[in-house]
Amino acid sequence: MYNEGDTPGVGKYECTNCGHIVEIKSDDEALPICPTCGNDTYKKVD
Ligand SMILES: [Zn+2]
Numbered sequence: 001m002y003n004e005g006d007t008p009g010v011g012k013y014e015c016t017n018c019g020h021i022v023e024i025k026s027d028d029e030a031l032p033i034c035p036t037c038g039n040d041t042y043k044k045v046d
Pocket of ligand 1: 015017020034035
């Protein structure tokens with residue numbers, strides 16, 4: 001699990017609440033608050 005503000009690296013992350021996918025495109029980009037539901041935890045999409 002990853003939280004808003006973490007910089008987990010390039011990849012796709014799925015909101016654990018609503019399933020919205022956030023794509024991180026650089027290793028220094030932080031996960032945002034979910035733009036759809038306001039949740040702040042994600043899991044990595046393989
Ligand atoms: Zn969400």
